[in-house]
Amino acid sequence: MPLDPQALGKALDENLTLHSTLCRREAGAYQQAIKTGEDVVVACTQEKRLFAELGQQTEGAVSPIRFVNIRETGGWSRDARSAMPKLAALLAAAKLPEPEPVATVTYKSTGRLLLVGPLELAERFAAGLADTLDVTIFSRGGSGAQERRYPVMGGRIESLSGWLGAFRLSWSQDNPIDLDLCTRCNACVAACPEQAIGLDYQVDAAACKSHRDCVKACGVAGAIDFTREPQAHSDDFDLVLDLRQLPAFAQHAPPQGYFHLPPADATGAKALETLLKLRELVGEFEKPKFFAYKQKLCAHSRNQAVGCNACIEICSAEAISSEKGRNQIKVNPNLCVGCGACTTVCPTGALTYTYPRAPEQGAKLKTLLATYERAGGTQPVVLVHSQERGQVLVEEVGRAARVGKLQGVPANVIPLPVWHTASLGIDLWLAAVAQGAAHVAVLATSEEAPQYLEGLRAQMAVAQAILNGLGYAGNHLTLAQAGDAAALDHEMQALARRAGAVPAVRGRFAVAAEKRTTLELSLDHLIDQARGLPEAIALPAASPFGNVLVDKEKCTLCLSCVSACPASALGDNPQLPQLRFTEKNCVQCGLCVTTCPEDAITLQPRLLLTAERKQPRVLNEMKPYGCVRCGKPFGTLKGVEAMLGKLAGHSMFQGDAIERLKMCGDCRVIDIYSAQNESRITDQ
Structure with a gap:
């Protein structure tokens, strides 16, 4: 490499000595450096293992060592x-x-492996893993060895879920032949006139004509029972090797501990690589917890109304879900693979990346x-x-x-x-x-x-x-x-x-x-250095900045949007019937849109560049409506008129009772109580 020590040293404010063959003839210089206690940077990653070994062998080595690749x-x-x-x-x-240490997620695996796929293929892989792992086979097709070396289960898989050390398989045993009782004598295969039983010992229901010759042939073992109802079963596994054509997990990032190897890849380098990885997954393992979540910032939902789904939609591991009734999301740290895409699309910063x-x-x-x-x-x-x-x-x-x-x-x-x-x-x-x-x-x-x-x-x-x-x-x-x-x-x-x-x-x-x-x-900083700024910049729909537009003809100032806003962009005025908005705080999550009962709100993605962006402004205001009994304002004229229109036909508000809708809450209670007392006096 054509290195210039003087130029590098000047940029780094240090005096540098160039060691061009450090990993061999000049290794002593490295050993001297790591005794000083100062930070040591090794600009070579190819010989990282060699330097690590030298560090262990050097007496008095106390310096922190870091590596960086400047060659390639x-x-x-x-x-x-x-x-x-x-x-x-x-x-x-x-x-x-x-970087500061982060919380970790722990997996524990005892090596209990589930092999799913054609019996012959599954048994071949089991032979290469059984010395290290506890193998169980689940199969519905293919012929296998007559020697029963591994537990074999069959039936219809209902679900497979979980992750490394915590997979759960649920299945329905709908095959008349009990594979645990079956001795592989093949008497049933020979006896069946329709050849409805294969060497996988599964009964083809479409081909079977109910002669039950197989039942008679299996009289001693008693492994065949057509009257047995399908039985639900479940079992737990630490690892899964799926040898079927289609995987059990459709997401781009399947759970850790799950390996999909379709029949076409069941030989060669990929198969060997998978076998080696499986053999290593016995013990206790840790990975970083890649994310941090602050629910109070989350714009996912409020009051059962959904606004932002960005993190759920982008997660390739299906590790993020909506917690119904709790107005928040839930991230499963065991499924999270650390891509960080959720933190990138999160408009509020409720999800943040921690590694680093x-x-x-x-x-x-x-x-x-x-x-x-x-x-x-x-x-x-x-x-x-x-x-x-x-x-x-x-x-x-x-x-x-x-x-x-x-x-x-x-x-x-x-x-x-x-x-x-x-x-x-x-x-x-x-x-x-x-x-x-x-x-x-x-x-x-x-x-x-x-x-x-x-x-x-x-x-x-x-x-x-x-x-x-x-x-x-x-x-x-x-x-x-x-x-x-x-x-x-x-x-x-x-x-x-x-x-x-x-x-x-x-x-x-x-x-x-x-x-x-x-x-x-x-x-x-960018705005400060810009020249000739427009009033606002129009932005695409994915923008975390923008304006809220309110249709004043539809809006009744019910203020549902204020309670739904997670960013405090929308607010009220305790003194006057007003809807106020601070554009700097708006994250364009859409919760105000989905919450508004009058469909009066739309979003306008943009970046406002005037001082008004950081100041609250009034989006809508109305004349207050005063109680007809005490005069105290308790709503807006438009809101009370809308309520009168909607409840005019209600049985509770007929005749003089309709006036109660024009009263504040306190006066309404007093009026109802007074009417009840008058009714009692009349009855007496």
Whole structure:
């Protein structure tokens, strides 16, 4: 790599010594460094195992050690000599403190495996797993070995649910042949005149003519009983290997501990890989709890009315559901795979990503962009990619560039690995642009569910509309798709030239834990640097910003919308019949629309740029209606007139009683009580 120690050291405010063959001849320098107690960054990931072993063997080693790849990400590239600003940025980010620990989710597996599929195929896989796992087979087709080596169940599967260590199978035993009693003597197969019984010992009800010759042939074992009613059964398993053509779980991200291997993939590398993974899943396992949920911010529902369903609709693991009666969602941490897409589309920040948290991710972006600029870099492009498939592709591009087959990661493209690309959203994208990123690209590979891509495109359309509306020309956001190294190399070369206009950076801010706070910080900076602002920017429907329009002819000021609003955007006036609105708080969830009994409310996605956005304004007001008895205002003229019209035919409000509808609550009670007393006196 054509490294420039002086340029890197200047950008990092440090004196650097270049060790070009550190992992072999100069390993002693590494051992000396890790005795100092200072943070040590090793700019090599290929020999991570070697460095870890050296650290364990070095007496007095006390330094925290971090690793970063600067070779495939920039050192091996066509324009590596101009990549010093990027390499300095990667080194600076590697020195950041480790993210704060997060809560974990624990799985426990004793190795009880359920194999579902054709009997012969299931028995073949069982033979390769039975030495490690406790195997049970569930089969409705195919012939198997005559030797009964594993428990075999049959019937109709009613449901299969759960996750690693906690799967539950429910089935109905509707086969006349009891597989536990069956001795596989094949007498029934030979006796059946219609050949309705196969070597899987299942009776084909459509072919069977009820001769019952099979029952007579099975007289000793007594395994066949056509009079037996289907029996419901259930059992628990830790792992599931599904060998059927269609999987039991249709979602893009099935539960952990479930493996689907259709017959076409039951041989070769994929089958071997699955076997090895299953053998490893015995014991206790932990994963991060990827999300945090604040119910009070949730815009999902209020008073049995549903507003926002964004998180439920985008979750590829079906880990999010609506808790009816509780006005909130429920996230199953055992099913959550940590994609973070729910946090990206959540308009309020009720769901936040914790691995890492937004402030930690923001600190990394801030460090990358500040160091890159300080080192003389221009037009930085942040490439967000996954730590799995995305990282593999980036490294493949670098290695191919080393031998001249590809061009490599451009000097101004800064790779940013994350657990999942859907976990960063509009708040961090706009924060990156506000702090100097000319472009933010999200790399999609074969890992992402289709709904993730739709959600990311929708959020990018909102962010781009805001930036263009503020006068920042060009394209600032891209959803890049690549399935191999060549495609990614092509995408990155285009990204290097796809830079939008950015604001002047006047002090970089820290990303907040709350999504709306970060959005406001980013918008304030972007608006402050913009020139010739319009009054408002029209935004797509997925916008978390917008206006509420009220049809004053329909609205009765019942204020149902006020009680439904989760963001305090809608409010009343205790002194006057008014509906007030603060546009800055509105998240466009739609709860006010679904709650309004008069269908008087519509949403208008937009970003208002005047001072009025942060001030409450009156959407509707009416003349108060005073009680006909005491004169105290208790409603609006329009509201009371609507009530009179709807209840005029009610038996309780006939004759003089209709006047009670024109009274406040206190006077209405007094009037009813007085009328009852008068009635008693008359009766006496």
